[in-house]
Each structure stands twice: as structure tokens, then as C-alpha cells.
Amino acid sequence: MLKTSLDIQKIRRDFPILNREVNGKPLVYLDNAATSQTPQQVIDVIVDYYHGYNANIHRGVHTLSQEATDKYEEARIKIQKHFNASRAHEIIFTSGTTHGINLIANGFSSLIKKGDEVLVSAMEHHSNIVPWQMLCERTGAELKVIPMNEQGELLMDVYGDLLSDRTKLVFCNHISNALGTINPIEEIIEKAHNMGAAVLIDGAQAAPHLIADMQKLDVDFYTVSAHKMCGPTGVGIVYGKEEWLRKLPPYQGGGEMIAEVTFEKTTYADLPHKFEAGTPNICGGIAFGAALDYMNKIGFDAIAGYEQELLEYATSELLKIEGLKIYGTAQKKTSVISFNIEGIHPYDIGTILDKLGIAVRTGHHCAQPIMDFYKIPGTVRASFAFYNTKEEVDQLVEGVQRARNMLL
Ligand SMILES: *Cc1c(COP(=O)(O)O)cnc(C)c1O
Numbered sequence: 001m002l003k004t005s006l007d008i009q010k011i012r013r014d015f016p017i018l019n020r021e022v023n024g025k026p027l028v029y030l031d032n033a034a035t036s037q038t039p040q041q042v043i044d045v046i047v048d049y050y051h052g053y054n055a056n057i058h059r060g061v062h063t064l065s066q067e068a069t070d071k072y073e074e075a076r077i078k079i080q081k082h083f084n085a086s087r088a089h090e091i092i093f094t095s096g097t098t099h100g101i102n103l104i105a106n107g108f109s110s111l112i113k114k115g116d117e118v119l120v121s122a123m124e125h126h127s128n129i130v131p132w133q134m135l136c137e138r139t140g141a142e143l144k145v146i147p148m149n150e151q152g153e154l155l156m157d158v159y160g161d162l163l164s165d166r167t168k169l170v171f172c173n174h175i176s177n178a179l180g181t182i183n184p185i186e187e188i189i190e191k192a193h194n195m196g197a198a199v200l201i202d203g204a205q206a207a208p209h210l211i212a213d214m215q216k217l218d219v220d221f222y223t224v225s226a227h228k229m230c231g232p233t234g235v236g237i238v239y240g241k242e243e244w245l246r247k248l249p250p251y252q253g254g255g256e257m258i259a260e261v262t263f264e265k266t267t268y269a270d271l272p273h274k275f276e277a278g279t280p281n282i283c284g285g286i287a288f289g290a291a292l293d294y295m296n297k298i299g300f301d302a303i304a305g306y307e308q309e310l311l312e313y314a315t316s317e318l319l320k321i322e323g324l325k326i327y328g329t330a331q332k333k334t335s336v337i338s339f340n341i342e343g344i345h346p347y348d349i350g351t352i353l354d355k356l357g358i359a360v361r362t363g364h365h366c367a368q369p370i371m372d373f374y375k376i377p378g379t380v381r382a383s384f385a386f387y388n389t390k391e392e393v394d395q396l397v398e399g400v401q402r403a404r405n406m407l408l
Contacts, residue, residue, distance in 0.1 A: 002390050004306040004309060008387065014294075015039050015040070017029070023356070028357055028358040028392045029385075030359055030388065030392070031361050031381075032208070032228075032384060033228070033361070035227045035233065036385055037230070037387070038291075041294050042230060046283055049287075053071070054283070056068070057069040057072050057280075057282055071286045072280075072286055074286075076088050079288065083211070083213070083224075083239060084214055084216070085214045085215070086242075088272075089270070089271040090240055090245065090272075091237050092237060092272045093237055093272070093276055094223075095235060095236065096227070096234065097127060097203075097224065097225045097236055099236065100221075100238030101131050102131045102251070103251040104238060105131035105132055106135075107248030107249055109139060110249060112141045112168055113139055115141070116139070116141040117142050117144055117166040117168065118135070118136060118143050118167075119143075119145075119167055119169070119197075120146070120171045121145070121172040122148045122154070123154070123176040123178065123369075124172070124202070124367065125177055125365075125366050126366045127366065128173060128200075128202045132171060146172070151328070152176065152181045152327065152329065152370075153181060153331070156184065160191060163194075163197070169198050169200065171200045171201075172202070173202040174201050174205065174206035174212065174222075175205040175206040176205065177367065178327075178338055178366075180328050180335065180337070182330070182333055182334060185219070189201070198244065200223070201219050201222050203222045204223060204225045205336075208295075209334045210304055211300050219239075220241050221240050221244065224237050224238075226287070229291055229292070230291040231284070232284050234284050235280075235285055235288050236288075245275070250274050251277070254278045255277065255278055256278055307334065307385070310335055310390070310393060311333070313390060314384065314393045317394070318400065321401055323341045324340070324400070327370075327376075335385075336382075337383070338381045339379060341408075343408060344407045344408065346378045348407055349380045350362035352406060353399045356402070358395060360381060361380070361383070363378040364378045380400075
């Protein structure tokens with residue numbers, strides 16, 4: 001039996017989708033690293049918004065507009081408090097992590113030049129690789145890669161060697177979505193700062209499992225997507241230190257981000273609106289705040305502790321299957337298990353699992369360089385959330401065993 005103090009059955013009742021069947025079998029949802037499910041408490045907030053006060057924000061004098069603006073700005077403050085940012089205007093609403101990274105990468109176009117270097121880790125999501133490659137193409141700066149070992153841990157001494165006074169930026173994910181590795185970002189940030197380089201941490205995969213403290217980390221930029229932490233899709237934030245956000249130019253032009261517009265000249269609005277052109281995902285932002293409330297009520301320590309138990313149990317059970325290999329065996333990791341069975345394509349395992357009602361991810365998980373490193377086309381990835389159960393782990397293991405018997 002697992003030791004958690006959480007009442008998992010009670011928690012599961014908050015998630016209506018967990019009651020459905022897939023292919024005639026009860027759904028076993030193990031694709032949480034791609035997107036998490038949404039509790040009724042958050043769905044209610046979304047419904048309330050459209051039932052009660054749907055209106056555009058920051059513009060109208062009318063009551064609905066003011067109510068929507070208040071709730072949206074309350075959500076920004078909730079997010080600020082959750083991540084312990086020192087100011088609410090350091091929280092920029094985005095459509096998600098990808099948007100946040102592009103916003104910052106684009107801003108650096110004017111601050112980076114030929115001869116400068118940009119460091120990125122070997123285990124990044126494509127969304128934390130491609131925008132930097134585009135930045136390097138625009139500016140002539142050079143992209144260098146912090147390598148990793150077979151376990152999926154960054155080689156920190158090589159990182160130290162790569163850093164120089166040419167290094168202007170370092171990008172790394174807090175937790176790898178493909179391997180589950182928790183990266184030593186405190187050390188990464190400190191070493192970069194010693195060289196005068198700025199650091200962006202992609203927190204998309206970390207935010208569902210732990211609370212990152214912006215002030216303690218002293219990080220320059222941190223990105224999050226709401227949909228990986230019980231919120232809706234299409235909304236997220238990028239945290240940026242005020243001094244950086246003042247230095248960076250706006251990403252998109254439009255309404256909402258201006259102070260004054262004439263055909264001769266436009267002046268930009270103050271933070272955070274300078275980076276929030278156009279009508280945002282108002283309902284999404286408010287629902288993101290509700291998702292944080294929901295998770296905080298359960299408690300991140302309890303969530304992390306329980307997920308660690310699921311991870312350890314699933315790892316030991318899966319490894320009993322002959323020919324099964326796990327990719328990503330770092331000392332510190334979250335509840336993500338990427339694996340293959342010798343002689344079987346991951347897609348075939350995923351297809352059979354789906355027939356059994358079990359949702360896993362197969363493929364390269366938007367991290368092709370990791371797959372190239374291991375010389376594999378992809379993996380099967382099972383990723384657990386706090387609403388998954390030990391019984392579901394057993395079903396996964398049984399399903400994988402069945403797939404192996406059928407395919408070999
Ligand atoms: C999911 C994810 C992203 C991309 O997030 P979007 O919500 O698709 O923008 C980036 N990095 C990591 C580590 C992720 O897990």
C-alpha cells in the first residue's frame with residue numbers, strides 16, 4: 001500500500017473525465033506531462049465567467065468589464081504570490097510556455113550580436129530550442145549545447161567550461177518532459193549570473209509538481225503553461241524580472257499594449273501591458289488562478305510525495321518486464337517514465353494500450369535531440385499525476401505485458 005495521506009478517491013471525484021470509458025474500458029489517463037485533466041472547481045469558474053461577467057477588460061466603464069478586469073487582475077496577483085514574484089507586473093500573461101519563450105527570445109534580438117553565445121541544455125523541448133535558433137540566425141550569435149549523460153543528467157562541469165564572458169543567455173528546463181529529470185537550476189542560475197549571463201528556465205513541466213520561488217531562485221525569466229497544472233489550454237505566464245522587462249522591446253503590437261498612438265509615433269503602455277497586445281484569454285487567466293487555488297488546497301508537498309511513491313512503484317514493476325528499458329534514470333526525477341521494449345516500436349505499444357483504455361504518449365515528445373542521443377525513434381511515456389492510483393499503475397504494467405506478448 002502507498003503511504004500518502006491524500007484521499008485519492010475523493011480527489012478523483014473532482015475530475016468528471018476520469019469517469020469515462022475508452023474502448024469499453026475505464027479510462028486510465030497517464031499522459032499528464034502532455035496535458036493534465038481539469039477539476040470541476042475550475043470548470044465551474046469557466047462556466048461562471050460566461051454565465052455571469054463575460055466582457056472585455058481594461059477598457060469599459062461598464063460593470064461587466066470592471067468585474068472581468070478585477071477577476072483577471074486578481075488572478076495575476078494569485079499567480080504572483082504562488083511563484084513569489086516581487087511584483088504583479090512581473091507576471092505577463094501568455095498563451096502558454098511556447099508563447100512566453102518566443103516573447104523573450106524575440107526581445108533579445110536587439111540585445112544580442114555576432115560573437116555572443118547562447119547556451120541551451122541537451123534535454124530541451126523543441127519550444128525551448130527553436131526560438132533560440134531563430135534568435136541566433138537573426139543575430140549571428142552562436143548556440144552551444146550543455147551535454148547530458150546516459151542517465152539523463154546534465155554534465156555540470158562541462159557547463160562550467162562552456163560559460164565565458166561571451167555567454168549572454170542560458171536556457172534550460174526545470175524538469176525534462178521526456179525524461180523527468182529535475183535539473184539543478186539553482187546552480188545553473190548562479191553560475192550564469194557569475195558570468196553576467198541572463199537565464200530563462202522553462203518551468204512547464206515543473207509547475208505541476210513543485211513551487212518555484214522566483215525571488216529565491218533569482219531567475220531572470222520563468223515560463224509556465226496552465227494546462228499542465230489543472231488549468232485550461234491557451235493560457236500561461238512568463239515571469240520576468242522588472243529590470244529585464246523594461247529593457248526588452250514589446251513582442252507584438254496592437255491594442256492593450258499602447259499608451260498613445262498617432263501615425264507618427266506610438267508610446268507603449270507600462271508593464272505588464274506592454275507585452276500583452278490584444279484581447280487576452282480572460283476566462284483562461286481567471287481559470288488559471290482557480291487551478292492554482294485547487295492545487296494549493298491539496299498541497300504541493302503532498303502532491304509531490306504521492307507522485308514520488310507512484311513513480312517508484314511503477315518503475316520497479318515495469319522493470320520486471322523482460323526487455324523493458326527506461327530512459328531517464330536521474331537521481332532526482334518526477335513522475336515521468338519513458339521506456340521501450342526491445343524489438344517493439346513504441347507506437348505499437350501505445351496503440352494496444354489505447355485499446356485497453358490506457359492513455360500514454362508515444363513518439364519523440366517534442367524532444368528529438370534526446371531521442372537522437374539514445375539512438376531511438378521515440379519512447380512510450382507514462383506520466384502520473386496526483387489523481388492517478390496504484391491500481392492504474394498495475395493496469396499499465398499488465399497492459400504493457402500484454403502488448404509485449406502480442407507483438408513479440
Ligand atoms: C509542454 C512543454 C512545453 C510547451 O508548452 P506549451 O503549453 O505547448 O506551450 C515546453 N517545455 C516543456 C518542458 C513542456 O513540458
